[in-house]
Amino acid sequence: MNGRARFAFTVLAFGYAFLYLPIVLVIVYSFNESRLVTVWAGFSTKWWQALFANEAMLDAAWLSLRIALVSATTAAVIGLAAGYALARAPFFFGRTLFGSLVIAPMVMPEVVMGISMLLLFVGSEQLLGGPDRGFLTITLAHTTFSIAFVAIVVQARLADFDRSLEEAAMDLGATPWTTFRTITLPLITPAVGSGWLLAFTLSLDDLILTQFVAGAQSQTLPMRVYSSVRLGVDPQINVLATIIVCVAACALILSGWLTRRKV
Amino acid sequence: MHAGPIADSIVRIEGLTKRFGAITAVDGVDLEIQRGELFALLGGSGCGKTTLLRMLAGFEVPDNGRIVIDGQDMTGVPPHLRPVNMMFQSYALFPHMDVATNVGYGLRREGVKAPEIATRVAEALEQVKLANHAARRPAQLSGGQRQRVALARALVKRPKLLLLDEPLAALDRKLREGTRFELVRLQEQLGLTFVMVTHDQEEAMSMATRLAVMNTGRVAQVGTPHEIYERPASRFVADFIGIANILEADGGWLAVRPEKITLSANRLDAANTVAGKILDIAYEGDRSLYRIVTEGKGTLVVSTTNIDRTRPASFARGQGVWLGWSAEAGHRLSE
Numbered sequence: 117m118n119g120r121a122r123f124a125f126t127v128l129a130f131g132y133a134f135l136y137l138p139i140v141l142v143i144v145y146s147f148n149e150s151r152l153v154t155v156w157a158g159f160s161t162k163w164w165q166a167l168f169a170n171e172a173m174l175d176a177a178w179l180s181l182r183i184a185l186v187s188a189t190t191a192a193v194i195g196l197a198a199g200y201a202l203a204r205a206p207f208f209f210g211r212t213l214f215g216s217l218v219i220a221p222m223v224m225p226e227v228v229m230g231i232s233m234l235l236l237f238v239g240s241e242q243l244l245g246g247p248d249r250g251f252l253t254i255t256l257a258h259t260t261f262s263i264a265f266v267a268i269v270v271q272a273r274l275a276d277f278d279r280s281l282e283e284a285a286m287d288l289g290a291t292p293w294t295t296f297r298t299i300t301l302p303l304i305t306p307a308v309g310s311g312w313l314l315a316f317t318l319s320l321d322d323l324i325l326t327q328f329v330a331g332a333q334s335q336t337l338p339m340r341v342y343s344s345v346r347l348g349v350d351p352q353i354n355v356l357a358t359i360i361v362c363v364a365a366c367a368l369i370l371s372g373w374l375t376r377r378k379v
Numbered sequence: 380m381h382a383g384p385i386a387d388s389i390v391r392i393e394g395l396t397k398r399f400g401a402i403t404a405v406d407g408v409d410l411e412i413q414r415g416e417l418f419a420l421l422g423g424s425g426c427g428k429t430t431l432l433r434m435l436a437g438f439e440v441p442d443n444g445r446i447v448i449d450g451q452d453m454t455g456v457p458p459h460l461r462p463v464n465m466m467f468q469s470y471a472l473f474p475h476m477d478v479a480t481n482v483g484y485g486l487r488r489e490g491v492k493a494p495e496i497a498t499r500v501a502e503a504l505e506q507v508k509l510a511n512h513a514a515r516r517p518a519q520l521s522g523g524q525r526q527r528v529a530l531a532r533a534l535v536k537r538p539k540l541l542l543l544d545e546p547l548a549a550l551d552r553k554l555r556e557g558t559r560f561e562l563v564r565l566q567e568q569l570g571l572t573f574v575m576v577t578h579d580q581e582e583a584m585s586m587a588t589r590l591a592v593m594n595t596g597r598v599a600q601v602g603t604p605h606e607i608y609e610r611p612a613s614r615f616v617a618d619f620i621g622i623a624n625i626l627e628a629d630g631g632w633l634a635v636r637p638e639k640i641t642l643s644a645n646r647l648d649a650a651n652t653v654a655g656k657i658l659d660i661a662y663e664g665d666r667s668l669y670r671i672v673t674e675g676k677g678t679l680v681v682s683t684t685n686i687d688r689t690r691p692a693s694f695a696r697g698q699g700v701w702l703g704w705s706a707e708a709g710h711r712l713s714e
Contacts, residue, residue, distance in 0.1 A: 281474075283471065285484070286437075287458050287463075288485030288536065289459045289488035294488065298484075
C-alpha cells in the first residue's frame with residue numbers, strides 16, 4: 117500500500133469511527149454485567165432479559181409499532197395519489213398551491229403542527245365527543261406529515277418516468293386505469309416502498325408531535341425512553357437502542373435494495 | 380399536390396390543425412392514405428410530422444379538422460379504442476416484463492384467451508426472427524432486437540394502421556440499411572398500411588410508396604418518391620430533397636438536379652450550355668460533387684459518377700469547364 121492510499125484509509129477509518137463508535141459502544145454495553153451504563157463488568161444478557169420482562173416498555177414498543185404500520189401504510193396510499201396528481205395531472209387551477217400544501221408539513225416546525233393538531237382534536241372532542249386522544253390521534257398526526265415524504269418520492273420517480281411507456285400501453289388497448297395498474301404502479305413500486313419505509317421510520321421515532329396529540333394513557337416508545345432517561349439511565353436503554361439500530365439498519369438495507377432493484 | 384382521387388383510402392385527414400400555445404404545430408393538413416401503402420411523413424424537426432402521427436394515435440387532440448380511419452370518425456375516440464398501433468421511437472418496451480409478455484400485452488387487453496395469445500405471440504416473434512428470445516427482458520437485448528420486439532408487439536394486434544415514429548433512428552448505420560428492407564418486406568408480406576415519420580430523406584425515399592414532405596405544419600407536397608425528386612412542387616421541396624440547382628428561366632424557376640448536368644472540358648452540344656470554373660470538389664467515393672461558378676447562371680452543383688478507379692476526380696480545381704443539360708433536364712417549379 118502506498119502512502120496516499122494509507123492516508124486515505126486512515127481518514128476513512130477516523131470518519132467511520134466518529135460516526136459509528138458510539139453506536140458500537142451502545143451495542144457492546146447492552147451486554148454489560150454492571151448496573152452502571154459506563155462501567156464494564158463482564159459479559160451478561162441479563163439486561164436483555166430485563167427489557168423483555170419490562171411490560172411498560174414492551175407495551176410502548178407495541179403501540180409505536182402499530183402506529184408506525186398503520187400511519188405509514190395510510191400515508192403511502194394517500195402520498196401515492198398526491199404524488200401522481202402532482203406529476204401527471206394537466207394544469208388545474210391552484211396546482212402550485214396544491215404542490216406547496218402537500219410538502220408544507222415537511223418544513224413546518226413540529227411544534228406548530230403539534231399545537232394545531234391538538235387544537236383540532238380538542239375542538240372535535242368538544243363538538244363531536246371524540247376521538248379519544250391515543251392510538252387514533254397519534255396515527256392521524258403521523259399520517260399527516262408522512263404523506264409529504266411519500267408524495268415527494270413518488271413525484272420524483274414519476275418525473276423521470278418515460279411517458280411513452282404509458283402511451284404504449286394505451287396504444288395497445290389498455291384503459292387509463294389498466295395502464296396505471298399494469299405499467300405505472302409496478303414501475304414505481306420501489307419508490308412507494310422506500311416512501312413507506314421513510315414514513316415508518318419517522319413515525320417510529322417521533323417524539324415532539326406525538327407528545328401533543330397523545331392521551332394520558334398512551335405512551336409510545338420514544339416517549340417512554342425519554343421519560344425513563346430523565347429518571348436515570350439503566351442498561352436496558354442500551355438493549356433497546358441495539359434493537360432499534362438493527363431494525364433501522366434492516367429498513368435502510370431494504371430501502372436501498374428497493375431503489376436499486378432493476379425492474 | 381397529388382392528382383386524382385384515391386381508390387381505396389384507409390385514412391382521410393381533413394383540415395387538421397393543432398396548436399401548442401402560440402405555435403401552430405399542424406396547420407390545416409389534408410391527406411389521404413391508401414390501404415396497403417407505406418406512407419412516409421418527411422420533414423425537419425418542428426415541421427409537425429410527429430404531432431400529426433400522435434393525433435392519428437390519439438395522444439394529441441386536434442383543435443380543428445378530423446381524422447377518419449377506415450370509415451370511422453376518430454374524433455373523441457381515446458387511444459385505447461383506436462384500430463391503430465404505434466411503434467415508438469424509444470420502442471417503449473415494458474422493462475418489468477419479458478419479451479413474450481410485452482408482445483402479448485395488447486392481446487391480453489383485448490381479452491384473447493391464453494392459448495391463442497401464446498400462438499399469436501410465437502407467430503409474431505417468428506416474423507421478426509426473435510423466437511429464441513421470448514424469455515429475455517428488454518434490458519438483455521441489443522438495440523436492433525428491441526426494435527424488432529417493439530415491431531412484433533404492435534403487429535400482433537393486427538392493426539388497420541401501423542404508425543412508426545422514426546423506426547430506424549436509434550439504430551446504427553449498418554443495421555439501419557438492413558432493417559429498411561426488412562420493414563418493407565414485412566409490410567408487403569402482411570399487406571398492412573404503414574405510416575412512418577422520419578427526418579431522413581434517404582429513408583423516406585427508399586422505403587415509402589408515397590410520401591408527404593412537411594414544412595412548418597403544412598404539407599408541401601405529396602407524391603411517390605420519384606415524383607417528389609423529379610417533379611418537386613416548390614423551391615422548398617426541391618431544396619429539401621437531395622441537391623437542386625434553382626435557375627431563373629422565363630420569369631419562373633427551374634430545378635435541375637446535379638446528375639442531370641454533363642461536365643466537359645470542351646464546349647457541349649446541348650440545349651443549354653454555360654461555361655464555368657471549378658470552385659471546389661467534394662469526393663464522396665461513388666460520386667464527386669463539383670461547385671462551379673458559371674458565367675451568368677450563378678454557382679451550380681454538378682455530380683459525376685466515379686467510374687475510373689485510378690483518379691479521384693475527372694477535373695481539377697480551378698479548371699475551366701463547360702456545363703450542358705438537355706431541355707427536359709429541368710423541372711419548372713410552380714412556386
